[in-house]
Amino acid sequence: MMEWCRAGVARFIGHLMVRLAPNAVVIPLMVAPLIIGISICGSIQAHAGETLDRITRTRMVRIGYAPEPPYAYRSPDGRVTGEAPEIARRIFARMGIREIQAVETEFGALIRDLTNGRFDVIATGMYILRERCGQIAFSEPTYRAANGLGPGLGVRVGNPRGLHGYDDIAADRSVRLGVVAGTFEHILAQRAGVRDSQMALFPNVVAAARGVVSGRVDAFAATSASVEAMVERNQRILEKVGHFRGHPEGGTPRVEHGGFGFRKQDDDLRRAFDAELRKFVGTPEHLDVVARFGVTRMELPTATAAELCAR
Structure with a gap:
């Protein structure tokens, strides 16, 4: 450098x-x-190199996450778990790191807080998008957002507004949509023509789901798995929209991939992490760890971080 x-x-x-x-x-x-x-x-x-030196010396790393089941969330017993934190634990253990400190923040603040040094790694299943690659470095992906990990929409039981796609929301100015600030769902809604005046921004998916429960918004957009997790917590009030049209562009939808985020100057840390990650993803141990979060062999990555950042 x-x-x-x-x-x-x-x-x-x-x-x-x-x-x-x-x-x-x-x-x-x-x-x-x-x-x-x-x-x-x-x-x-x-x-450059200071972060890896510190982590190696102290045997402690700080991971940043935003609550979004099943990717990252705090369980009732207080443990931060999910697809990303559980993979992080195993990869850092292979690197000799004994302690992980989890730092919660809003999704829209993850990149800012990472670059400001509040934590060392983003571990929340963040999509590897070209615009984000300009701000931070990404690990190799750990999953692709296919099948049950694709886009989803949560509404009140019975779907009283008859919403089945972003186009339905854009067509009716009276519909209010809840989205987590800075997420891909926020971007998709804007691309579909949903007006800013129709959207309420929430710090995380839990708050967005509460927005529907309280009547502040008519629906909330998140990954399908996250919507299912929120419906499970509010079964008498919420339901997931079936066959949701979550890709407004038309044609074959592009499947996104998620990974870990690093500061660009921490390239040595990212490379050390990736060296272990490549050996781990796709193994029986990995698939066993992530199965409870909805990731199977069918959702394994099909692209590299470099390919995802370039598209």
């Missing part, structure tokens, strides 16, 4: 010097920006 940063600074300064060459008085003034640029590079280099 140091070489890349210094080369970039040198190219930038070189370009300016060529353009300013006729004015010899200005050229010496470029020395200060060059020194500052290289100092910044040194700062970047100083921070």
Whole structure:
């Protein structure tokens, strides 16, 4: 990273010097920006590797999650569990890390809190999307959002508003939709033409489901598995919409994949994590761990993180 940063600074300064060459008085003034640029590079280099060194030394890592069953949530006994935290426990154990501290936050704050250093890894089954890849680095995916992990919609029992797709919601301005801020469902609803004035933003799927229960919204959008988990908690009030049209683009829907998020400067940590993750995903142990969260062999990843970030 140091070489890349210094080369970039040198190219930038070189370009300016060529353009300013006729004015010899200005050229010496470029020395200060060059020194500052290289100092910044040194700062970047100083921070790179620090996270892995600390985790290895203290045998403790902090994972950030937003409550969204079955990907990440706190069970009644207080344990943070779900598809992502349980995989994280096993991968970090293979890396010699004994302790995991779970930090809860809102889904829309996960990337910000990661980059600000509140925790070291996002472990909440976050979709690997191109726009997110510009902000953080992703591990190799651990699942694909197919079958029961695809898009879902929760409504009151009997579906009184007759909602079966985002297009139904967009067509009726009086319908109110609950979405978790920053999620892919939020993006899909906007693409389908659902107006911002129709949407209520919630910090997590539990709060969104409560919005339907309380009557604040008519429906809430989340992954199918998350909707099912919320319906199970409120069986007399909520139901999951069958055959929900969750992809407004038409044609064959694109299947998303989920993985772990890392700060870009923590590439050594991501690579060490991925080295163990590749050996784990798809094994009998992995499938046994994630079966209770709705992940089977049919939902194993079919693309790499690089491929997902590029599409």
